[in-house]
Amino acid sequence: MSDATTLLVVKDLATTFATPQGPLPAVGGVSFTLNENETLGIVGESGSGKTVLSRTIMGLQPRRNVEVSGSVLLNGFEVVGASEQAKRAIWGLEVAMVFQDPMTSLNPVMRVGKQIDEILRVRLGMDRHAAKARAIELLELVGIPSPAERYSVYPGELSGGMRQRVVIATALAGSPKLLLADEPTTGLDVTIQAQILNLLQSVKDRMSMSVVLVTHDLGVVATRTSRIIVMYAGRIVEMGSTRDVFARHRMPYTRALLEGSPKVSNPSHTRLLAIPGRPPNLLSLPRGCAFAPRCSFATDICRNERPELEPSLEDGHTFACWNPLPVSQGVPA
């Protein structure tokens, strides 16, 4: 891993929204790095800050009532604090994003081809004919049948899976180095989900990009990522190679996520590991570990002092926990 070039360095990144009820720390101090050609998974439940984190990396946040601190260094460009104009220069060319809902991320009254053209003409300065030819190439790349005809349909005429392919095509138009995919397959059927994930993997290899896959579904990241970040209440609670996180996790929350999700390979009526309660309200986070109120291993120190990410024995595997699970506790792979 040491030979690979680092593409993205996130350091102490915090995003706090000002709400009428007080400051809401959606992301509370997150640090990690991403190498070129790497696929990183960010996993968490709703409200864990995974979406805000990915949007902050992109530099997408409301103009008002939000405070971002820390640093996001993307290929040498500091995103935090950059002007809109400066960020516009990297959007599409350095970093692009695929959102969950393929309907609302496309303009419903604009032909799909034109939406791909736009970026080619405005950002890459292509002329009309070259842009159209390239857009059709991109539609073909993302597996849309008869791309030349689909070039001039409206998003409403396409199915959800096809629309997500178009969104991916627009994201790829500027050949970005980093693709942020925020729940790209949630809301799609399983067979379509498999198609889209395979597509993301094949375009990643072909265009040598790095991909950040943000999802709530552990199944999505299990076989498609090299590293995983597990988030809870705006912070990283465990991070490591995909294999380590699945098989040798130390943080009780990671275990709850893994053993709480039903598996196709388990016999029917398998009892699930259910942890009580629900994720905390970010407006009034507990003083110590945010997971302590739901954790069966919690002791006084967990309730009073927040654990920092500490490296485990394995290479690059870190977790934030005062009472980590013993190594053997992990689910046998």
Next chain:
Amino acid sequence: MSDTTQPLLRVRDLTVTFGAHRKKLSAVAGVSFDIYEGETLGLVGESGCGKSTTGRALMRIVEPTSGSIELEGVELTTTSGKALRNLRTRMQMIFQDPISSLNPRRRVKDIVAEPLDCWKSVESDERTSLVNDLLNKVGIDPEIYGNRYARQFSGGQCQRISIARSLAMRPKLLICDEMVSALDVSVQAQILNLLEDLKIEYGLTLLFIAHDLAVVKNVSDRVAVMYLGKICEIGPADTLYDDPEHPYTKFLLGAALEADPDSPVHGEVLTGEPPSPMNPPSGCRFRTRCPNATEKCAAEEPQLVDIAPGHQVACHYPLSTLIRREPAA
């Protein structure tokens, strides 16, 4: 589950057609199954396959176009008025969106008591104790939360309240339509465990409709797979998942993502998308996407036939027979 016992619910050739004349959409196109007392039948399929419409037709929230639904030997499709109202207390439904299925302006204890109030079946002090008991059963403290409004609860808690309400009339059959799809993993596990406990305690029979294969397997004794308005395979959960007979079931299982880095990444991914139910293919409805389809599949519609005891498949070329013929495949 021997053949001699009478099923609790017997569904035969159920069809639901929306629209008329040329714009006919057959959402459910001839579905037959039995649910025996005390078992859970899972119903899986992709969006648009008609699984929710099937559930709704059983409750007669949408009217079945033809076919027969028998609950404990009583025909549901021909009853109406008071008799239907009476029958409906025997079956209850839990919906996907827990927040919109509860009235945001009513107190939790009144929401749970509503079925009792409708039927004026209990006295007021008994009503209170029944409601408190139900809320306790689903893990909501009636002393603290009974007087709060539904809008003050999270999705998981709302789903608990929905469960309490559905149990108020002591139904025999519970139809759960995507009841955990909107919940986070940690909350989903709580609700699924709760459902298993209550099923035993209240002697419930469940029809569990969901798109998530892992969730369905976890709760079901038997599973039915639907494609484009028809059941293509039905069988015991473990057998069906281990040795699927219908090619569609196999593809569906292959596409399911397992939370295990060592699970094989399936190279074989089903191509294309389901055809429109407005204009389904002739013969077998899956033939347009099936790698094993022949002319027979286009000409002749396969019927659900027994391939093993309790395991039925609607396919001219079930996978086990195919493997025997060409070992290379």
